[in-house]
Amino acid sequence: MSDLGSRLGPQGRALLHGGESDYPKATPQELDFLINDLRFPKPGTTIQTVLGYLYNYIPYIKHEHNLRLVIASFLNNPLCFGHQAPPMEQNYLILEVFKLITDKKLKISQPTLTIRNYYEVILTELTNFVSFNPTANSWKILPILSGLFLSNELRDQLYTEVSYLDYGWFFSDWDNKAKSLFKKALGLSISPSHSDNIINLSLLSFAVIFKKTENVEEYSGQVPSSFIIPKLVELIILNPEDSSAVIFKFFHLDPRDTQSMDIIQKEISQKPVIKHINKLSFLLEAYFQTLKLDSSSFEIVMDSLLKILDFNRRLCHNTQSSLFNSKGSTLDANPVHSVFWRSLKSLLFSEIIIFQGILTRFFSASRPSFFNLFGRRDLGRFESQYKQIALKILHSLYYVHFVMLSIGQGGFDSYNFVYYLTSELAHNSGIGFENLTMSLIGDYREVNLYPDVINSDYIAASKVLFVLGLWENYLQSKKANQIFIKEKIFGLAMDLADDRKYKEGDVVEAAHSVVLFCFANSTTNNTHETFAYVRLLLGQFPSRLSSHQLNIAIETLGKKLLSNPVQYLDEGYKDSAEEFIAFIYTEAEKTIPGQSIDTKQVIQSEISDPVAGSIAPEYEFAKRTTAGTSREAIIQALINLIPYFPLTHFTSWLDRIWELVKSSTPEEAEYLITTLWKALSENMDMNRVELGVRWWYEMRGMPETVKEVPARKEARL
Known part of the structure; x- marks a missing residue:
């Protein structure tokens, strides 16, 4: 013109x-x-x-x-x-x-x-x-x-x-x-x-x-969803020039090249599918919900999930071997990094929309009318299909978990819906779930568990975190397999919880949670493993673990061990319960008074007189609710075990705890006395309450009128 x-x-x-x-x-x-x-x-x-x-x-x-x-x-x-x-x-x-x-x-x-x-x-x-x-x-x-x-x-x-x-x-x-x-x-x-x-x-x-x-079917008329769904999947992720696959062009760019942003704008950001990825996903979600519950529809769903899985696998592997594989990428000032991570977030959101459509179809079909329409055999087949679907979705989420970590799971309701529902369905798949998770963390091709790799490779760490999260949920399920827990999960989690090898804090903390659930849900007590883990906990306190985390962990272990102790025949202790209490007591006894958790500075370097003489009848409980020193934290961990102390040695252990309190600084003693009264007056059976209160008033001469102690805050390890 x-x-x-x-x-x-x-x-x-x-x-x-x-x-x-x-x-x-x-x-x-x-x-x-x-x-x-x-x-x-x-x-x-x-x-x-x-x-x-x-x-x-x-x-x-x-x-x-x-x-x-x-x-x-x-x-x-x-x-x-x-x-x-x-x-x-x-x-x-x-x-x-x-x-x-x-x-x-x-x-x-x-x-x-x-x-x-x-x-x-x-x-x-x-x-x-x-x-x-x-x-x-x-x-x-x-x-x-x-x-x-x-x-x-x-x-x-x-x-x-x-x-x-x-x-x-x-x-x-x-x-x-x-x-x-x-x-x-x-x-x-x-x-x-x-x-x-x-x-x-x-x-x-x-x-x-x-x-x-x-109603999406009012638009497409006589064209079946079985034809449209594969076309949409291809449009969204498969076509190398028109779909989300253009994201792979990022890996051929140099973020330091000033012309890279022009290339991104022309060849990635302005592509129609990239601009409308969410709208395309909503459309695909709607079509998935129209599928009938038959074998052909199941094949369409599985084929679509396999294509998404393959896409996510390639995206993860390419990112892992690129310059974008760093934890600070989302905060990087480089504009290429910023656009890359925004593109991945948009892609993740679109996939969650698609997964949600697949799963919502299951719920819409699970209403009472559905169960009246089909027989028990059909329902069993549908449940089997959705277990397979759940495993495929979880496998896909594994590969994009590094994107999820950069966003944060809180407030992402659609992701939480997909993640927790597929986790629950997968737990019911038995060997399917076990094989999947072991392939994701035990296969060297997917993740190298060598500490130097996990400590330096953001995406490798994200893969480990995803599996640990799956295991944590699995361990809370009634379907958990004790053999799988003992032979596979426990050893891996214990190893990953060792901060002498693994420095990635999120991995160590997640591994601790898994280990604790292993102990809590175990049907047997292994004293050797328990003491090994307590030593690991104490070695990480207070440098990595907080006082709350330490207390929760030791109480979880103690409750399990003390409720069903292993009897000894030729040991120095009567049973594993007595040995466990003595072990924690010894750790508390040798902890230096006044050593601050936060600053490692001594509150009071010299302890003069025993504290017991300073406890007056008008004693008021400490206002603090959190331990401030290492000694307070470890003694508090011992105090929290009081509700599980054996009755035969109940008061004698209280006397020994009292000696620990007396040998602490005045500030520590005030806090510990508060903690001690709380343990004696709450959450114990009547026999222990009677023994504890009598010991408190009659043997220790504590005041009969005391102020209410604030409830202890719990923290998840």
Whole structure:
């Protein structure tokens, strides 16, 4: 169109710059040049050039006839709508340009064709065009209608809301007619007779206007979901140039290259699928929910999940071997890093939407009417299918967990729904869950558990964290296999909890939680493992573990061991309970008084007189609820075991604890006495309460009137 200005003459140039000729007889002749270029583009003309003509002309057209001519000519443009459809990415621009044209038309202040006539003419032309040849022409109108629909918000702001009587009924009627036309055309456009370029353009045009409250099957008509779902999966993740797979282009960029951002903008960020990834995922979610509960539908779901799994695996492995594999990537000031992580977050969110659709289908089918419709054998088959589906989803989440860690799970309700539901379903799969988790953490090809790797490789650590999280949930399930726990989980978790080898704090803490659940849910007591773990805990306190974490851990172990002690025949102790209490007592006894947990500074370097003499009848309990020194924390851990002390040695152990309190600093003693009273007065059976209270008042001479002690705060290790 570069030479069009010279060919149009004065009136034509006026039209080119925003208006039409004031001479009606000359206008069609001038528009002929535009129409000629639309119908018979010269060599070198591109789709972008054609759409540029439309954007510069259509908003300023004054006469209905001229708008009809322009729209009709465009619909016959061989570049956009020839016998062989161009790549989807090029024709997608039709959608964006018609939104821009309509936005411009809605805002224009010059006297032009009325808004009513503008909408009426376009809808009439599109309707007639489809009617002329529905099979060949339907797909061509979809991006045009989608562009107009996307302007509805601006349209309603400027017209409907301002003057509902003038525009409300008109636009409501127009929307209904346009939506009906869109549905008719869409059903004819997403058929096997069309090329992938046409199908993809049609699905994208549909996705950008689809609302979750709508019935997706009303749009696609007789086209089965079994055909549409694979096409959507391919559009979202498989096509190397048009799908989310363009993200892999990040791995060929140098974040330090100043031209990288230009490449990202052109080859990644502006790609239609990337721009509308969430809308495409909502559409796919809706189609998954329409599938019947039969074997063919199950195959469609599993095939889709396998493709997503393969995509996530490749994405994870590529990221792991790239410059983006660092924990601080999400905070990196480098713009390439920032765009990369934003792209991954958007991708993760879209996948969660898809998984949610698959799982929601199961729930919608699990209502009472569903159980009345199918027999017990069918229900068993469906449950088996969903266990397999759950395992595949968890496997996919494993590979994108490094993205999840950068976001944070809190508040991400859709992710939590998918994660916890699939975890629960997977637990019921028995050997399937066990084999999956061991392959994810025990297979050297997936994760190298060598400490130097976990300490320096963010994505390797994220994989380990994901499996530890699965195990933590599994250990709280009634389906947990004791043999699997003992032979597989415990040893790995114990090793990962050792901070002398593993320095990644999140991994160490997660491993501790798994170990504690192993002890809590074990049906047997292994004193050797228990004491080994207590030594590990004490070695990490207070440098890594807080006083709360230490207390929770020791109480968990003590409760388990003291409730069912192992009897000794030739040991120095009567049983494992007595040995355990003595072990903690010895650790407390040798802990230096006054050593602050936070600063490692001594509160009071010299201890003068025993503390017991300073306890007056008017004694008030300490206001502190958290241990401030190492000695306080370890003695408190021993005090918390009092409810489980054997009755035969109950008061004698209280006497020994009292000696520990007396040999502490005054500040520590005040806190420990508070903790001691709390243990004696709460959460014990009647026999121990009677012994404890009598010891408190009669043997120690503590005051009969005491102030209420604040409840102890618990912390999860």
